[in-house]
Amino acid sequence: MTNIIEAVHVNKNFNGRSILSDVSFSIKEGSINGLLGPNGAGKTTMIRLLNGVINPNSGTMKVMGYDPKSEGDEIRKRAGIVTESAALYHDMSAWDNLVFFSKIYNAYDPKRISYLLDQFGMNDKKDQLIGTFSTGMKKRITLAKALLHKPSLLFLDEPTNGLDPEGINDVIHYLSRVNAEEKVTIVICSHVLHQLETICDSFLFLKNGRIIEEGTRSELEDKYLKEIKLLVETGLKPENRQTYMGHVYERKEADQLEFTLGSKEDITPLLSGILNESWVHSCEITNRSLEALYFKIRGEDHE
Ligand SMILES: Nc1ncnc2c1ncn2[C@@H]1O[C@H](COP(=O)(O)OP(=O)(O)OP(=O)(O)O)[C@@H](O)[C@H]1O
Numbered sequence: 001m002t003n004i005i006e007a008v009h010v011n012k013n014f015n016g017r018s019i020l021s022d023v024s025f026s027i028k029e030g031s032i033n034g035l036l037g038p039n040g041a042g043k044t045t046m047i048r049l050l051n052g053v054i055n056p057n058s059g060t061m062k063v064m065g066y067d068p069k070s071e072g073d074e075i076r077k078r079a080g081i082v083t084e085s086a087a088l089y090h091d092m093s094a095w096d097n098l099v100f101f102s103k104i105y106n107a108y109d110p111k112r113i114s115y116l117l118d119q120f121g122m123n124d125k126k127d128q129l130i131g132t133f134s135t136g137m138k139k140r141i142t143l144a145k146a147l148l149h150k151p152s153l154l155f156l157d158e159p160t161n162g163l164d165p166e167g168i169n170d171v172i173h174y175l176s177r178v179n180a181e182e183k184v185t186i187v188i189c190s191h192v193l194h195q196l197e198t199i200c201d202s203f204l205f206l207k208n209g210r211i212i213e214e215g216t217r218s219e220l221e222d223k224y225l226k227e228i229k230l231l232v233e234t235g236l237k238p239e240n241r242q243t244y245m246g247h248v249y250e251r252k253e254a255d256q257l258e259f260t261l262g263s264k265e266d267i268t269p270l271l272s273g274i275l276n277e278s279w280v281h282s283c284e285i286t287n288r289s290l291e292a293l294y295f296k297i298r299g300e301d302h303e
Contacts, residue, residue: 001029001030003027003028003029003062004027004028004029004063004064004152005025005050005061005062005153005187006026006062007023007024007025007026007046007049007059007060007061008024008060009022009023009024009058009060010023010058010059011023011058011059012056012057018209019045019209020042020049020210021210022059022210023059023209024211025204025211025214027185027202028185028201028202030183030185031185031186031202032186032188032199032201033185033186033187033204034188034190034193034202035047035188035189035206036190036191036193036294037207038207039191041206042206042209043157047187047189050063050068050075050155050187051063051076051079052075052076053072055069064078064079078149078151079152079154080147080151080153080155081146081154081155081157082143082146082155082156083157088130088138088142089130090129090130090131091131092130093126093129094133094141095113095117098113098116098117098145098148101145101148102148105148106149107149107150109148113144113148116147117144119144119178120144120174121140122137122141134167135162135167136163136164136170139159139171140170140171143171143174143178147178147182153184153186154178154185154187155187155189156175156188156189157189158190158191159171159175159188160172160190160195168195172195175188194290194291197289201217202214202215202216203215203216203217205294205297205298207298212298221293224293224296225287225296226262227260227261227287228260228262228288229259229287230283230284231252231256231257231258231283232256232258232271232274232280233256233281234255234257235278235279236277237278244257244270244273245269247261255281267283271283
């Protein structure tokens with residue numbers, strides 16, 4: 001897979017204060033990427049640099065083969081951006097908003113507008129005023145707006161802010177569909193980690209303007225999760241109160257045991273052993289969430 005974004009030794013200062021320092025990373029075409037970090041880490045600044053809205057103090061970037069510093073227009077023609085402030089006109093209908101923005105993007109195509117409204121489940125509301133929509137409905141129209149010109153790259157800055165769990169699931173679902181169907185590469189900035197774990201192929205962790213870690217979920221797991229907590233719903237009653245088949249366990253509920261294992265390779269033999277003696281209704285790795293990884297990564301960064 002080719003890289004659609006490359007950033008090499010990028011530095012950005014505001015008023016003499018370093019906001020991004022020595023940031024280097026690449027993003028593969030067709031992937032979904034989480035740009036993670038606490039408030040103020042520099043995520044939005046990075047997105048603005050990649051779109052050529054602001055320039056770096058030093059370093060080089062290539063986005064879809066273009067240099068954001070001198071060819072920002074070419075990038076913005078081919079990229080969609082969803083920010084919190086991405087405005088829609090509240091006194092215009094969903095349809096009229098999309099027509100208006102598609103004309104600005106020079107991409108007016110009623111079929112595309114209908115298609116997007118359909119994809120986002122908003123076709124039956126197309127004639128309603130945006131001002132009457134819930135936050136989740138506005139978010140869907142904002143996403144449709146960002147996709148009007150069939151971008152190759154989509155930047156999303158905190159796309160789930162203000163949404164309830166159902167709205168968050170909807171957005172995640174739409175994004176994975178857009179990625180699969182239109183082959184759009186997606187970069188999502190967020191500080192809410194657990195929402196991203198199901199859809200991102202790889203992650204970049206930013207802290208105090210520096211990349212402190214990057215990789216795919218499994219690369220990060222291999223590096224940071226040295227032990228596995230496996231919660232098993234089973235009728236097993238081990239004779240030994242502390243260990244079973246050499247693995248330490250803790251009883252969590254009457255029918256739940258949590259085992260501490262050295263690696264994923266221990267799971268199959270453990271479950272076979274349990275199944276020889278009793279039933280198993282479910283099992284789950286409990287320390288594998290992105291949140292757990294994130295804190296582990298931050299904990300191991302001693303800058
Ligand atoms: N135009 C600007 N002028 C001066 N300082 C700025 C400017 N834009 C951003 N900053 C500062 O840069 C730092 C990083 O901001 P940025 O918005 O990139 O962080 P972020 O990771 O997106 O945070 P959040 O999750 O809160 O959106 C902050 O300390 C912010 O105050």
